[in-house]
Amino acid sequence: MRVCVIPGDGIGPEVLAAAVQVLRVVAPDAEVSEADAGWATFQRVGVALPPETLGAAREADAVLFGAVASPSHNVPGYRSPIVALRRELDLYANIRPTSNAQQRSPDGPVVDLVVVRENTEGMYIGRERLEDDGDTAIAERQITRRASSRIVRAAYDLARSRAAAGKANPTVTIVHKANVLRVSDGLFRTVALEIAADYPDIRTEEMLVDVAAMRLAQHPERFDVAVTTNLFGDILSDVACIHGGGLGLAASANLGEGRALFEPVHGAAPDIVGKGIANPLAAIECVAMLLEWRHRVDAAQRVRAAATAVLTHGPRTPDLGGSATTAAVTQAVIDHLAQ
Amino acid sequence: MRVCVIPGDGIGPEVLAAAVQVLRVVAPDAEVSEADAGWATFQRVGVALPPETLGAAREADAVLFGAVASPSHNVPGYRSPIVALRRELDLYANIRPTSNAQQRSPDGPVVDLVVVRENTEGMYIGRERLEDDGDTAIAERQITRRASSRIVRAAYDLARSRAAAGKANPTVTIVHKANVLRVSDGLFRTVALEIAADYPDIRTEEMLVDVAAMRLAQHPERFDVAVTTNLFGDILSDVACIHGGGLGLAASANLGEGRALFEPVHGAAPDIVGKGIANPLAAIECVAMLLEWRHRVDAAQRVRAAATAVLTHGPRTPDLGGSATTAAVTQAVIDHLAQ
Ligand SMILES: CC(C)[C@H](C(=O)O)[C@@H](O)C(=O)O
Ligand SMILES: CC(C)[C@H](C(=O)O)[C@@H](O)C(=O)O
Numbered sequence: 001m002r003v004c005v006i007p008g009d010g011i012g013p014e015v016l017a018a019a020v021q022v023l024r025v026v027a028p029d030a031e032v033s034e035a036d037a038g039w040a041t042f043q044r045v046g047v048a049l050p051p052e053t054l055g056a057a058r059e060a061d062a063v064l065f066g067a068v069a070s071p072s073h074n075v076p077g078y079r080s081p082i083v084a085l086r087r088e089l090d091l092y093a094n095i096r097p098t099s100n101a102q103q104r105s106p107d108g109p110v111v112d113l114v115v116v117r118e119n120t121e122g123m124y125i126g127r128e129r130l131e132d133d134g135d136t137a138i139a140e141r142q143i144t145r146r147a148s149s150r151i152v153r154a155a156y157d158l159a160r161s162r163a164a165a166g167k168a169n170p171t172v173t174i175v176h177k178a179n180v181l182r183v184s185d186g187l188f189r190t191v192a193l194e195i196a197a198d199y200p201d202i203r204t205e206e207m208l209v210d211v212a213a214m215r216l217a218q219h220p221e222r223f224d225v226a227v228t229t230n231l232f233g234d235i236l237s238d239v240a241c242i243h244g245g246g247l248g249l250a251a252s253a254n255l256g257e258g259r260a261l262f263e264p265v266h267g268a269a270p271d272i273v274g275k276g277i278a279n280p281l282a283a284i285e286c287v288a289m290l291l292e293w294r295h296r297v298d299a300a301q302r303v304r305a306a307a308t309a310v311l312t313h314g315p316r317t318p319d320l321g322g323s324a325t326t327a328a329v330t331q332a333v334i335d336h337l338a339q
Numbered sequence: 340m341r342v343c344v345i346p347g348d349g350i351g352p353e354v355l356a357a358a359v360q361v362l363r364v365v366a367p368d369a370e371v372s373e374a375d376a377g378w379a380t381f382q383r384v385g386v387a388l389p390p391e392t393l394g395a396a397r398e399a400d401a402v403l404f405g406a407v408a409s410p411s412h413n414v415p416g417y418r419s420p421i422v423a424l425r426r427e428l429d430l431y432a433n434i435r436p437t438s439n440a441q442q443r444s445p446d447g448p449v450v451d452l453v454v455v456r457e458n459t460e461g462m463y464i465g466r467e468r469l470e471d472d473g474d475t476a477i478a479e480r481q482i483t484r485r486a487s488s489r490i491v492r493a494a495y496d497l498a499r500s501r502a503a504a505g506k507a508n509p510t511v512t513i514v515h516k517a518n519v520l521r522v523s524d525g526l527f528r529t530v531a532l533e534i535a536a537d538y539p540d541i542r543t544e545e546m547l548v549d550v551a552a553m554r555l556a557q558h559p560e561r562f563d564v565a566v567t568t569n570l571f572g573d574i575l576s577d578v579a580c581i582h583g584g585g586l587g588l589a590a591s592a593n594l595g596e597g598r599a600l601f602e603p604v605h606g607a608a609p610d611i612v613g614k615g616i617a618n619p620l621a622a623i624e625c626v627a628m629l630l631e632w633r634h635r636v637d638a639a640q641r642v643r644a645a646a647t648a649v650l651t652h653g654p655r656t657p658d659l660g661g662s663a664t665t666a667a668v669t670q671a672v673i674d675h676l677a678q
Pocket of ligand 1: 234265509
């Protein structure tokens with residue numbers, strides 16, 4: 001199994017070092033190679049995603065991605081490498097699970113939901129222009145039947161496999177803003193409801209994105225699988241993750257046909273970079289997701305059991321109220337794996 | 340004072356009837372006229388916002404708007420009347436306050452924030468097209484210097500007046516997605532930071548929209564005034580309102596130059612229409628906002644005091660855990676006003 005590791009910027013390298021340590025313990029046969037991308041890369045070589053990195057990602061069996069620190073101002077020639085990787089590798093399904101199994105108070109509601117985010121189009125196509133006056137900018141949002149239909153299918157298939165694994169009341173919530181984006185989200189909605197008809201075993205509901213964001217914040221226990229377009233999924237998955245211990249624990253899979261990239265949701269976290277206190281557990285959960293995707297179910301379960309033990313008994317990084325370092329948490333996970 | 344009332348669809352007429360009753364008590368001189376808009380209007384006359392309604396809204400000193408039930412499917416010729424009113428009357432600032440003053444547990448954090456939402460452009464310009472294949476839809480998102488600069492100014496002015504009224508640490512949070520929408524949100528961000536420089540007395544922070552949604556859900560006490568583009572504001576204000584007793588209490592002002600329209604945030608609520616149990620307090624808070632905007636500060640305070648008393652002692656509608664009707668809550672408010 002060849003794993004391409006792209007640490008990137010900020011705390012990306014810190015948490016991926018931890019993830020690779022764990023990977024080496026549970027999958028000693030993994031061939032790990034490293035490749036460059038991100039803002040530092042752009043400053044060094046003038047391109048944020050060098051062709052060699054794209055090539056390495058293409059050839060690997062799976063990619064582990066850290067984080068990139070995109071500048072907020074418009075730098076000519078710069079394009080977010082993670083957005084580019086998703087498109088270039090056609091990783092069309094961004095799978096973002098949230099569970100409160102580790103945080104739940106005994107009588108609290110059970111949160112176990114997945115945001116399934118379309119990952120290749122929407123507002124992320126990079127088609128923007130400044131009109132002649134320089135004072136009017138237009139961005140295009142693209143919704144296609146093809147991308148909508150495959151992401152909605154991915155959502156229903158996921159709901160079905162969760163139901164097969166014991167999840168009650170399997171439901172897909174189709175999230176859109178078709179009352180305003182009547183043509184584009186109208187298309188997404190129409191396609192989604194067509195596909196829903198192929199899954200009579202799954203309950204379908206639809207929700208406007210503003211209402212969905214509110215309900216995810218307030219009543220996450222009412223969701224199973226929510227499927228939506230790219231930018232809405234970006235926002236909704238961040239809202240959802242507060243119920244699962246926050247960004248420090250949120251992991252995601254970017255899946256395409258026979259390809260996959262795993263990344264923690266937290267991003268570069270410039271405020272804590274270099275302090276050695278980044279929570280490595282999201283990156284370690286990425287390793288579990290990667291192993292599961294490669295059908296190494298036992299290894300995935302070992303990683304999750306070790307991470308759960310550390311979450312329960314400590315040590316914990318500051319984002320979870322502790323004072324442990326990245327290294328200490330990682331070592332604790334590895335110690336549990338050795339038991 | 341001429342007030343144009345547009346009840347609309349769903350529970351709009353139910354809650355606006357309550358609001359008008361309250362308005363008549365505290366401003367007996369108000370000339371109230373009613374005008375049609377919405378889905379039922381469209382079905383009757385083929386247009387959702389008849390020209391007479393637009394004319395009446397234009398001539399009034401203020402508009403009270405209920406709700407409209409926009410169809411989710413794309414109906415040729417139908418356009419959301421509230422979106423049209425905002426644009427036609429150039430009501431560029433959508434002001435959406437959330438406070439937990441009525442819900443706070445004694446040792447809980449104080450939530451007192453306002454989402455200031457740009458109201459005339461962004462994804463709401465209605466420029467969408469289906470490409471020839473019928474399987475690709477494009478929506479245009481427009482960001483201009485003019486609209487960005489006036490909404491950001493409105494936010495800073497609001498932060499300043501809140502500071503003058505005693506709010507500590509006045510802060511404006513500029514919310515965007517310039518790491519992806521580098522040109523359009525790049526323009527919004529640049530303009531916003533230029534204007535920020537005119538307000539050295541106000542702290543400025545910037546936040547990506549996904550992070551802002553998460554933080555508004557989890558740490559609303561850290562916000563004062565958040566300013567953002569149209570659709571982001573739509574989503575963020577719904578998230579924020581969970582901390583203020585939910586949609587049943589959320590009111591909003593749509594402000595332009597010398598014009599204003601007030602509307603509850605809850606929408607048509609088809610699930611409870613006709614049951615007589617809609618919470619009228621958001622619409623009644625709209626009356627308070629309207630009076631305040633017309634400098635009738637005493638009358639506004641009387642309405643708020645009465646609403647607060649009812650919120651504290653009941654009766655309460657089902658959304659707040661009670662079992663009272665719209666009529667009972669409204670009568671209780673009016674009884675308090677008479678005291
Ligand atoms: C870093 C950024 C481009 C990215 C996105 O917007 O997709 C991030 O927010 C995410 O959720 O993965
Ligand atoms: C009804 C709809 C068009 C509207 C919007 O999207 O602005 C509503 O959600 C709101 O927030 O006022």
